[in-house]
Amino acid sequence: MDVKTEVLKKIKPSHEESEKVKRFVQQLLSVSKTVSGLDGVIVGSIGKFTWLAGDHDIDLFLMFDGSVPREELERLGLEYGKRIVQELGGKSSVKYAEHPYTSATIRGYDVDIVPCYRIKYGEKIKSAVDRSPLHLRHVLDYIKPAMIDEVRLLKQFCKGIGAYGSDAKNQGFSGYICELLVLQYGSFDAVISAAGVWKPPHIINTERHLGVPLHQFKDQPLVIIDPVDAGRNVAAVVNGENFMKFVTAAKNYSDRPSAGFFFPRPKKPLSALQFKSLQNRGTKFIAVRFSKPDIIDDILYPQLRRTMSRLVQLLEHHEFHVLRACEFAENQPTIIIELEVWSLPSVKKMTGPPIFSEKHTEEFLAKYSKGSVYVHDNRWVAEVQRKHKTAVSLVNDFLNAPPPVLAERGVPKYLAPLLTKKKAMEKEFWKLVKKDKPLSDYMRQKYFSGVVSESKAKAGKN
Amino acid sequence: MDVKTEVLKKIKPSHEESEKVKRFVQQLLSVSKTVSGLDGVIVGSIGKFTWLAGDHDIDLFLMFDGSVPREELERLGLEYGKRIVQELGGKSSVKYAEHPYTSATIRGYDVDIVPCYRIKYGEKIKSAVDRSPLHLRHVLDYIKPAMIDEVRLLKQFCKGIGAYGSDAKNQGFSGYICELLVLQYGSFDAVISAAGVWKPPHIINTERHLGVPLHQFKDQPLVIIDPVDAGRNVAAVVNGENFMKFVTAAKNYSDRPSAGFFFPRPKKPLSALQFKSLQNRGTKFIAVRFSKPDIIDDILYPQLRRTMSRLVQLLEHHEFHVLRACEFAENQPTIIIELEVWSLPSVKKMTGPPIFSEKHTEEFLAKYSKGSVYVHDNRWVAEVQRKHKTAVSLVNDFLNAPPPVLAERGVPKYLAPLLTKKKAMEKEFWKLVKKDKPLSDYMRQKYFSGVVSESKAKAGKN
Numbered sequence: 001m002d003v004k005t006e007v008l009k010k011i012k013p014s015h016e017e018s019e020k021v022k023r024f025v026q027q028l029l030s031v032s033k034t035v036s037g038l039d040g041v042i043v044g045s046i047g048k049f050t051w052l053a054g055d056h057d058i059d060l061f062l063m064f065d066g067s068v069p070r071e072e073l074e075r076l077g078l079e080y081g082k083r084i085v086q087e088l089g090g091k092s093s094v095k096y097a098e099h100p101y102t103s104a105t106i107r108g109y110d111v112d113i114v115p116c117y118r119i120k121y122g123e124k125i126k127s128a129v130d131r132s133p134l135h136l137r138h139v140l141d142y143i144k145p146a147m148i149d150e151v152r153l154l155k156q157f158c159k160g161i162g163a164y165g166s167d168a169k170n171q172g173f174s175g176y177i178c179e180l181l182v183l184q185y186g187s188f189d190a191v192i193s194a195a196g197v198w199k200p201p202h203i204i205n206t207e208r209h210l211g212v213p214l215h216q217f218k219d220q221p222l223v224i225i226d227p228v229d230a231g232r233n234v235a236a237v238v239n240g241e242n243f244m245k246f247v248t249a250a251k252n253y254s255d256r257p258s259a260g261f262f263f264p265r266p267k268k269p270l271s272a273l274q275f276k277s278l279q280n281r282g283t284k285f286i287a288v289r290f291s292k293p294d295i296i297d298d299i300l301y302p303q304l305r306r307t308m309s310r311l312v313q314l315l316e317h318h319e320f321h322v323l324r325a326c327e328f329a330e331n332q333p334t335i336i337i338e339l340e341v342w343s344l345p346s347v348k349k350m351t352g353p354p355i356f357s358e359k360h361t362e363e364f365l366a367k368y369s370k371g372s373v374y375v376h377d378n379r380w381v382a383e384v385q386r387k388h389k390t391a392v393s394l395v396n397d398f399l400n401a402p403p404p405v406l407a408e409r410g411v412p413k414y415l416a417p418l419l420t421k422k423k424a425m426e427k428e429f430w431k432l433v434k435k436d437k438p439l440s441d442y443m444r445q446k447y448f449s450g451v452v453s454e455s456k457a458k459a460g461k462n
Numbered sequence: 463m464d465v466k467t468e469v470l471k472k473i474k475p476s477h478e479e480s481e482k483v484k485r486f487v488q489q490l491l492s493v494s495k496t497v498s499g500l501d502g503v504i505v506g507s508i509g510k511f512t513w514l515a516g517d518h519d520i521d522l523f524l525m526f527d528g529s530v531p532r533e534e535l536e537r538l539g540l541e542y543g544k545r546i547v548q549e550l551g552g553k554s555s556v557k558y559a560e561h562p563y564t565s566a567t568i569r570g571y572d573v574d575i576v577p578c579y580r581i582k583y584g585e586k587i588k589s590a591v592d593r594s595p596l597h598l599r600h601v602l603d604y605i606k607p608a609m610i611d612e613v614r615l616l617k618q619f620c621k622g623i624g625a626y627g628s629d630a631k632n633q634g635f636s637g638y639i640c641e642l643l644v645l646q647y648g649s650f651d652a653v654i655s656a657a658g659v660w661k662p663p664h665i666i667n668t669e670r671h672l673g674v675p676l677h678q679f680k681d682q683p684l685v686i687i688d689p690v691d692a693g694r695n696v697a698a699v700v701n702g703e704n705f706m707k708f709v710t711a712a713k714n715y716s717d718r719p720s721a722g723f724f725f726p727r728p729k730k731p732l733s734a735l736q737f738k739s740l741q742n743r744g745t746k747f748i749a750v751r752f753s754k755p756d757i758i759d760d761i762l763y764p765q766l767r768r769t770m771s772r773l774v775q776l777l778e779h780h781e782f783h784v785l786r787a788c789e790f791a792e793n794q795p796t797i798i799i800e801l802e803v804w805s806l807p808s809v810k811k812m813t814g815p816p817i818f819s820e821k822h823t824e825e826f827l828a829k830y831s832k833g834s835v836y837v838h839d840n841r842w843v844a845e846v847q848r849k850h851k852t853a854v855s856l857v858n859d860f861l862n863a864p865p866p867v868l869a870e871r872g873v874p875k876y877l878a879p880l881l882t883k884k885k886a887m888e889k890e891f892w893k894l895v896k897k898d899k900p901l902s903d904y905m906r907q908k909y910f911s912g913v914v915s916e917s918k919a920k921a922g923k924n
Contacts, residue, residue: 199820200817200818200840201818219818219840221817221818221840239837239840240817240837240838240839240840240841241836241837241838243817243837244817244837280808281807281808281809282806282807282808282809282851283807283809319783319802321781323807323809323811324811324838340781340806340807340811341803341806344744344802344803345743345744345745345785345802346742346743346744347743347744347745347785349785349786349802355662355683355702355705355706356662356663356681356683358661374703375701375702375703375705375706376702376703376786377702378662378681378683378701378702379702389744
């Protein structure tokens with residue numbers, strides 16, 4: 001049995017599953033029409049028939065006319081959503097993205113009911129979700145039946161190499177990207193064979209939109225012009241790490257195809273040897289951990305990363321050199337910082353202006369001449385007492401302030417109240433890693449699977 | 463008694479001393495004429511009558527005609543020198559500067575007998591020493607009798623603040639500079655009052671030479687155009703530290719004159735408190751010490767400084783941050799380096815090119831892809847094993863090579879044979895400081911008398 005057949009056996013929904021989902025969707029659409037009188041569409045993988053076995057997240061979009069005011073759309077959207085769910089005997093709650101929507105569980109299916117404006121190709125969108133029905137239309141218009149399994153293979157491949165998901169947490173490949181790639185290249189194999197030699201930035205412009213100002217996509221490794229909106233990069237969220245993971249995995253798969261590429265290694269904590277080798281790096285790990293706020297991952301992760309960047313910047317500014325920093329939020333959000341230099345002398349050297357610069361000399365001497373000042377190589381040098389001799393003391397001092405002050409210092413608003421007066425962990429971090437399996441697995445992934453080496457190792461194993 | 467009278471009492475040669483020196487000099491010149499048939503001049507402070515009590519270094523220059531070939535000048539210079547010394551019953555030896563000369567002790571006087579070419583104002587010099595007779599001429603032509611004591615005061619002031627001596631070791635003010643400054647301003651007080659507000663670069667062009675291209679004196683804090691050679695800065699050797707010392711001391715003396723400025727504090731080792739406070743800086747001192755080579759200080763010090771710079775550059779390149787470095791050579795030459803970071807993790811982060819740069823990516827991956835490579839913020843990052851985890855191991859490895867290899871690595875030629883296979887001192891450095899009084903005094907000066915604070919403290923004390 002060839003690799004792809006083997007994989008499809010596992011990921012393609014059975015005839016029975018397909019029929020069951022289709023029946024449910026038809027009923028959902030019919031109830032929706034009755035309740036709202038609006039056209040409804042099922043977007044996402046269910047609507048495009050590209051879903052993977054067992055993956056039944058259903059997105060029902062209710063299409064309002066552009067003349068309906070925004071407030072009215074939000075109010076009616078929630079009202080219709082609630083009634084549709086009631087009608088079908090499910091349980092609903094309200095969730096918030098750009099505007100509120102209904103999230104429900106109906107007979108075991110996760111269903112989101114989202115109001116949007118009906119727009120035409122090229123028309124300006126009114127709310128962030130308005131494009132989805134056009135994406136659906138585009139894929140359904142162009143996809144050939146034989147391509148559906150190819151899309152499934154590509155999605156599963158991205159999952160297997162850990163590059164799937166266009167959410168803020170994963171910053172990887174969305175289902176829509178996989179669909180567009182198969183539309184562009186024709187098959188999974190063709191995508192993989194092409195991607196193996198992609199160099200960033202790789203630009204795909206399926207509709208051959210002319211006059212797209214590409215400089216707007218600067219620093220984005222993968223640019224896929226949205227067929228329904230020439231000004232948008234469908235792959236804007238794909239970061240450099242996931243892009244290179246995909247390219248490297250594609251190259252390695254082409255060299256030596258194997259089912260191993262399609263399935264992520266099971267989560268597992270660091271081995272005793274790996275744990276030891278982390279401790280033996282001779283670096284210092286510190287971590288700041290706090291309780292999980294009640295916000296969605298798409299808000300949590302960006303704020304967590306901004307906080308991490310702020311701490312890294314703070315440390316570097318004070319000459320504590322950071323080797324790596326990473327963010328974890330499977331259970332309790334944790335910022336992990338690995339330091340190259342974490343302890344510094346009590347004396348700090350301030351290199352001042354050249355003695356030839358009169359204005360700067362005056363300023364420098366006004367500031368420092370109470371301490372020890374000397375001239376070296378025609379520059380002023382002052383020695384001052386260092387306030388924070390350790391990285392931990394610096395971080396603790398930074399966090400030791402009420403939330404509004406933390407916000408001023410650059411900690412994003414949802415996290416400031418949770419980080420206020422937190423203390424950085426040192427030795428306790430290792431105890432935590434031993435105890436917290438998801439964190440341990442995260443450390444294993446971060447430290448023991450480089451972009452280049454991972455795929456190689458994997459290819460070698462299968 | 464006012465400050466200057468008090469100082470002059472100590473530094474002005476007595477009538478008896480003056481007469482004795484003059485008699486000796488007349489005899490020396492007369493013997494020189496008889497032996498060589500050449501005109502001889504006594505240059506330096508003795509020739510200009512500006513010497514300080516007890517300071518009897520006598521420089522006799524034998525003036526050869528420009529038509530005499532260089533080799534002949536050197537041969538005859540040594541021959542005449544030897545015979546003059548014999549005639550006067552002294553002991554002579556040969557020393558080497560740009561060309562060889564006779565160094566002698568005659569009846570307790572240190573006498574150097576140096577051959578030079580007679581040149582005229584503005585004429586191109588043939589050997590480095592040819593200018594000295596013109597300097598003598600210039601000073602004798604313009605100095606007024608009342609200025610002689612003023613020059614003595616200024617010289618002694620420079621000695622007192624530790625800024626005297628135009629040799630490579632001291633990089634300070636020469637006697638000739640002091641003479642020119644008094645000629646320019648008229649008196650010691652006038653020099654001091656003017657210097658208190660000097661800003662670097664301060665330019666003095668006594669002869670109002672026009673068209674001197676000043677950019678040639680870039681980075682020189684004090685520029686005194688040589689009255690006998692418009693292309694030369696008499697103060698080229700004065701470094702920024704000594705310039706600022708002089709300016710600061712002048713300002714402080716103007717505010718509050720005191721005899722204390724004229725006399726260096728007696729040499730003394732670090733106090734127990736100072737010793738402790740050096741150790742409590744939280745830094746790491748390492749030192750490389752070797753036996754003194756048989757070369758003059760004017761060669762030793764520049765080579766010592768170049769070696770020190772090379773070591774500092776080496777350490778910084780390997781991320782061991784240097785706080786201060788200084789060179790000592792009173793007895794055994796010693797390079798002292800104070801480190802802010804002296805120990806680093808076994809893992810080293812190599813930040814590579816942006817993933818967008820194809821050529822550099824290829825080079826980077828070719829070099830590092832065997833180890834751990836990942837992508838962060840759209841850049842390649844590799845982790846490699848650090849070869850030297852401590853500053854000491856790095857320095858020892860650098861020095862662990864035969865002299866020709868050290869020379870290739872940038873260690874100057876006279877020092878390479880002495881530094882080969884040397885080991886840097888760590889703890890032993892402190893033991894050495896305790897034992898070696900001159901070294902201890904040197905550390906005290908370097909660390910407990912900043913440019914700004916020293917003069918202030920001194921002014922306050924007197």
